[in-house]
Amino acid sequence: MSVALGIDYGTKRVGLAISDELGMIASPLETIHSTELTAWLTRNIPLRKIKTVVVGEPKKLDGSDTDSTQLINELCVHLRRTFPQVEIVRVDERFTSSIAMQSMIIGGASKKQRQNKGAIDAISAALILRSWLESPKR
Secondary structure (H helix, E strand, O other), rough: OOOOEEEEOOOEEEEEEEOOOOOOOOOEEEEEEHHHHHHHHHHHHHHEEEEEEEEEEEEEOOOEEEOOOOHHHHHHHHHHHHHOOOEEEEEEEOHHHHHHHHHHHHOOOOOHHHHHHHHHHHHHHHHHHHHHHOOOOO
């Protein structure tokens, strides 16, 4: 098994999550500004031995594309060109933000902590990554 990185990509913030080497656990890592993503990946792919990047793909309730679909398409093309040694996978990210918020509430996070959108993005990235890790298609 190898390390995988989950990405919840937005125009302002990018939530990041990482798996363990066995591919069993997805943990929120951090949130960075979207303009920092390529530099972050350039440093961290070799450092953390990341072999797979799992990108959240926004979908409408009926499964159709959203306004953000083109942005994610462009991101994936960029990642494949810039990091050809890494597998790029897309995963449906519907409901991850609301599930992230619920998990913060259940975990006892204060109202102030729940208002931290960066924390929600990192947890969402972990949910995206976990979805892929648990996928039978993997």
